[in-house]
Amino acid sequence: MTGSAGRPSPETIGVVTLALQRAFGNRCVTSEAVRQQHAHTTTWLENQPPDIVVFAESAEDVRTVVKLCAEHKVPVIPFGAGSSLEGHLNAPRGGVSLDVSGMKKIIAVHPEDLDCVVEPGVTRKELNDYLRSYGLFFPIDPGADASIGGMVSTRASGTNAVRYGTMKDNVIALEAVLPNGETITTARRAKKTSAGYDLARLLIGAEGTLGVVTKITLKLHGLPEAISAGVCPFPSVKAAADATIMTIQSGLPVARIELLDALQVKAVNVYSKLSLPESPLLLLEFHGSEQGVAEQATRFGDIATEFGGGPFEWATKPEDRSRLWQARHDSYWAVSSLRPGIKPFATDVCVPISHLAACIEETQADIASLGLIAPIVGHVGDGNFHTSVLVDSSSPEEMKVVKGFLTRLVERAHRMEGTCTGEHGVGQGKMAYLDAELGTGTLDAMRAIKRALDPDNIMNPGKIFTL
């Protein structure tokens, strides 16, 4: 899967390096540290560095790199913030890591239209800092301070998806450089269109295998008049999941509804110096008018009580709320504290919400029987959950156990009509599961599209599926 087959010859890399150095000067880097850092991701997968890293500052730079690489059939791996989890940024065939993190222009904000136009290197926090003075925000929040381009490419979602949808629901149009070096624009700035194939949605989640995104038109939302957040303990994962189902079903427009299992709460308490009740916990956030938020809170409190949960405690002050969500976002790092010196191996699956409690409980039982340390957090409103397994990746025995666990987790999700990944993407890490999930015919259709747009397989090769 990650061999060197199809790697360009050293001569070709030499020629391309020279041409890129000529074009980009010291923005073309071949030092080992920078190359390794560009393949490095928060993953258990082996680091496979590119041959060259180019720091692009404009769409024109992107075009230059892609055209040169197309001419020489050299792989191009788009790089944003480096926060992806499934080896998306590895370069199994070498080539050029095209770092767009310097493309940080916020080109336009249109407050009347609730949209903005940005370059791919803008991160979600940078964007939201910028938007605050307009009274606007961009809701998608995968936890990490990912780049918008990366969030497009992995179809990111995160904690706010239950109310605001995922990246696919919040992109109006994309500009992208295709593998042939041609720049396309998928649509105009109107909020909706039915003019031709939805190329934006095709590029969203394509993990950089069909082109490099150079400009993104995003939907925005007005900052809510009122935001309130709270925590609610439950006697069991099932009780918390059932309360979530009832919350969603009753149409409560909850902005976030996150599950932490007892072990995850323990880790968060230690790492973030909190004193949350160490049982299955729902973290919630409501957006709306003062009156609307209060009404939602009351209704959720009633639902929680019905399922044996509570007390439902509010973080009324903004600083308490921020602290709570920062703790949630730091949960990945908090996990490390449970086994110092060991990097957690994070994975996610997503199932219909009716199967969520069973899927999590079976997974917890598997974790217990294997003696693993693997806390669970979930975007439960969407049926999506994560586990971070503390595994010593230098130990073949431990890795073997963890790989068996991962395979059973995916099989369990499949058995429950779910997917091997709700939001992390396929990259290299989940390639093995796609055939079982979607069938060969579906993958063949994806392959046909890939071959049509990228006949030489230069765009982020070796990801999602084999050709």
Place this chain on the structure above:
Amino acid sequence: MTGSAGRPSPETIGVVTLALQRAFGNRCVTSEAVRQQHAHTTTWLENQPPDIVVFAESAEDVRTVVKLCAEHKVPVIPFGAGSSLEGHLNAPRGGVSLDVSGMKKIIAVHPEDLDCVVEPGVTRKELNDYLRSYGLFFPIDPGADASIGGMVSTRASGTNAVRYGTMKDNVIALEAVLPNGETITTARRAKKTSAGYDLARLLIGAEGTLGVVTKITLKLHGLPEAISAGVCPFPSVKAAADATIMTIQSGLPVARIELLDALQVKAVNVYSKLSLPESPLLLLEFHGSEQGVAEQATRFGDIATEFGGGPFEWATKPEDRSRLWQARHDSYWAVSSLRPGIKPFATDVCVPISHLAACIEETQADIASLGLIAPIVGHVGDGNFHTSVLVDSSSPEEMKVVKGFLTRLVERAHRMEGTCTGEHGVGQGKMAYLDAELGTGTLDAMRAIKRALDPDNIMNPGKIFTL
């Protein structure tokens, strides 16, 4: 554009007809009336009947037809309810109209997951009648009682899109028969996924040019606890548009916000025996809790006043509300009453909402200067509006004037960063405008995908773009 080039030979049609008659008996029809009825759509375009109509009752029937047509390179035109507007159902190269209106199974409803699985021939009204006992509904409402399969294929949206999104936002997964006869499933039933290319979104809005949809998994919503609707007159289109912008910007979760211009109100009053104020009018609907709906209404009333609108009158009784929305849905037919015996020619464009008032006002000025009768209605929360031009299609002079008007309308939308079609689709009617809208590179990418999945161009040929 609609010539007979590429039409299969009479011998080939003969062979295919025989094979289809053998397979489908009297569900294979070649009578002129049925053929013409299957090309007929609510459009100004010439009727181009298929050679054969097959009434499919199952996905297996669809596979049989597609495989046979693939073998003989005969066009297949999927047909749902026949309510599309841009000549999508015409058969410029002849072939088989594959009528899936008999595929009416509601395969499953999952109330806990807020989803259902249906066959493509189910219409939106049939689905909502069925869902009512579950306390659920499917929100997308393009006016006509379209089939769900057709709504997928044209990326339909309509009056509820401002709150609930369009078809692209409400489909979880599709099963489809590709041009090679292979059946694919785009995803599992989980609410979100990042497992591979988003083939569902590629098929949504592909107008049947990439495959025939045979099964659809849809997101559902709980029936709101309270619904209220109302009408509010404004002194000008601009005032109504500005009030709409403010409503959207302030985050009011309005379910529908529709503009009727004064002439459209007049037509509706006559046709639906109402006595609405004959000025630019907003029709609104709010969904939520009793308290939430009341709060929304009050806040909208304040906004309307701020822009010189009002009084804002409520239809509190369900029957009054139904009557109001039925009148809105009948607006297309109401237009006919303004010039008896003449069929309106309906078109739509969509622009960023900040340009909406200018786009409508310039369009009204053009209508006035040409002496046309052409009322305007709009899904103004999305920046999308329609005009129905009363034109005698048998008069070349009138048609010339109307085509000039249409071209200027599209050019105006383009100049204002909009699209030639927000929700009707391209079909044959809007093909001429796509290059100016998206550029040749973008269309070439669409063509490459089309050729990759349908190398013999059998699926609904002659639509969206030329190959």
